[in-house]
Amino acid sequence: MSAHFDIRVDRNKCCASGQCVMSAPDVFDQSSEDGRVLLLVAKPDDSRADAVHEAVECCPAGAITITERTE
Amino acid sequence: MTTIPTSPASSAPAYPAPRRAGCPMDPAPLIGSLQAEAPLARVTLWNGTRAWLVTRHAEARRILRDPRFSADLRAEGFPFVSPSQLIGLERPISFIRMDAPEHTRRRRMLTSEFMIKRVAQLRPEIDEVVEQLLDDVAAAGPPVDLVKTFTLPLPSLVICRLLGVPYQDHEFFQRCSAVLLNQASDADAARDASDRLRGYLHELVERKAAHPEDDLLSRMISEHEANGDLNRDDIVANALLLLVAGHETTANMTAMSIIDLQQHPEQWAALRERPELIPGAVEELLRHLSILHTGVPRAALEDVEVGDTTIRAGEGVLISLQAANHDARAFDDPGRLDVARSSRSHVAFGFGVHQCLGQPLARAELQSALTAVLRRFPNLKLAKPVEEIPFRETMTIYGVYELPVTW
Numbered sequence: 001m002s003a004h005f006d007i008r009v010d011r012n013k014c015c016a017s018g019q020c021v022m023s024a025p026d027v028f029d030q031s032s033e034d035g036r037v038l039l040l041v042a043k044p045d046d047s048r049a050d051a052v053h054e055a056v057e058c059c060p061a062g063a064i065t066i067t068e069r070t071e
Numbered sequence: 072m073t074t075i076p077t078s079p080a081s082s083a084p085a086y087p088a089p090r091r092a093g094c095p096m097d098p099a100p101l102i103g104s105l106q107a108e109a110p111l112a113r114v115t116l117w118n119g120t121r122a123w124l125v126t127r128h129a130e131a132r133r134i135l136r137d138p139r140f141s142a143d144l145r146a147e148g149f150p151f152v153s154p155s156q157l158i159g160l161e162r163p164i165s166f167i168r169m170d171a172p173e174h175t176r177r178r179r180m181l182t183s184e185f186m187i188k189r190v191a192q193l194r195p196e197i198d199e200v201v202e203q204l205l206d207d208v209a210a211a212g213p214p215v216d217l218v219k220t221f222t223l224p225l226p227s228l229v230i231c232r233l234l235g236v237p238y239q240d241h242e243f244f245q246r247c248s249a250v251l252l253n254q255a256s257d258a259d260a261a262r263d264a265s266d267r268l269r270g271y272l273h274e275l276v277e278r279k280a281a282h283p284e285d286d287l288l289s290r291m292i293s294e295h296e297a298n299g300d301l302n303r304d305d306i307v308a309n310a311l312l313l314l315v316a317g318h319e320t321t322a323n324m325t326a327m328s329i330i331d332l333q334q335h336p337e338q339w340a341a342l343r344e345r346p347e348l349i350p351g352a353v354e355e356l357l358r359h360l361s362i363l364h365t366g367v368p369r370a371a372l373e374d375v376e377v378g379d380t381t382i383r384a385g386e387g388v389l390i391s392l393q394a395a396n397h398d399a400r401a402f403d404d405p406g407r408l409d410v411a412r413s414s415r416s417h418v419a420f421g422f423g424v425h426q427c428l429g430q431p432l433a434r435a436e437l438q439s440a441l442t443a444v445l446r447r448f449p450n451l452k453l454a455k456p457v458e459e460i461p462f463r464e465t466m467t468i469y470g471v472y473e474l475p476v477t478w
Contacts, residue, residue, distance in 0.1 A: 030187060
């Protein structure tokens with residue numbers, strides 16, 4: 001049994017600060033059209049947990065949420 | 072819910088407050104004393120109006136992310152920290168002083184220009200500008216004023232190239248910006264500077280409309296004017312915002328970073344030995360210096376409870392990014408510069424949907440500048456004691472008027 005987490009992004013809230021890309025460039029990207037968030041990996045490996053938590057913490061718009069789940 | 076009654080006049084100190092004499096690198100003592108008492112406090116502005124000053128990190132972030140606080144300077148109770156800022160009411164405004172949905176619509180027209188991938192493409196060009204400027208510094212020989220020769224020309228050259236503003240006009244637009252951002256300027260001086268700069272940009276946009284080039288101003292015209300997204304005044308207001316914000320902030324942040332590291336020689340040495348620490352050091356310097364030092368203005372659109380306090384609809388709020396970045400609840404021993412710590416949750420670029428649009432560009436310029444200065448001038452020293460350097464006390468963006476160095 002191990003902890004996993006799901007990421008959801010709200011592109012309507014996103015203000016394209018790029019904070020998430022700074023924290024976890026392998027999980028988040030920015031659209032070339034308007035810089036808004038693109039989710040590259042919705043269920044990242046647990047090794048990315050710290051980086052993803054930092055992205056949530058630093059997102060100025062509150063556009064990223066994570067749901068922890070235990071399997 | 073408990074409501075703290077509005078403070079009596081005597082307990083609403085004047086704001087902005089001065090820094091302690093001889094301690095130009097430290098926040099004003101008032102910031103720390105208010106922060107120790109409560110997350111927010113009443114302060115009195117230059118014209119006798121009251122505002123709430125928010126001094127703690129958690130509350131600052133919460134308020135900056137809350138759409139019940141308006142960034143629109145026309146909102147009732149919007150706090151103006153100086154007479155020069157009042158003239159914003161008389162001029163076409165840019166999206167920085169608008170709320171959603173209009174803010175969202177207008178900001179999104181520009182976000183791709185400043186996103187991390189785009190700025191990464193500009194990085195070689197930024198590095199080249201840095202090296203050229205430092206070639207001239209080296210050739211001139213010590214002592215040199217780094218503001219005049221390096222920290223101000225660097226972001227000015229970069230934002231000029233990005234926008235398509237001729238750099239040869241830098242003395243003119245730097246002078247106008249300095250008046251606009253000086254809280255000691257009277258309204259007439261600010262009006263004059265604003266009108267001259269707007270007139271200049273109107274003419275420039277006119278030329279770009281007739282002869283488009285590969286630059287941001289031309290793209291704004293071709294992509295957003297023809298289809299009616301923006302009118303000419305909007306384009307000029309955006310150009311003014313990007314030009315002023317694009318050079319004043321990074322110029323002062325670069326100069327202040329050099330001073331801060333000079334005041335902490337062991338950290339200068341650490342970065343010289345380990346340049347890979349520079350990106351993290353830039354975040355820590357942004358936090359420690361917090362050069363946007365007088366607070367981000369908002370007006371409450373509704374009654375909002377913040378902790379034990381109710382901010383009433385129509386009251387002004389100033390969020391002190393500097394105080395939030397020096398809150399021991401968020402950063403251990405916040406007065407200490409520690410380039411190895413994790414400072415990512417700082418709010419030096421603001422927070423919420425208005426957070427600095429140009430932050431990837433600012434970071435790239437700061438990282439490039441510090442990397443090159445440390446490599447090429449490893450034994451750099453201030454040519455004067457820090458107490459003798461003139462600091463920009465009355466400016467919206469704190470910093471220094473000159474930075475004399477030797478090596």
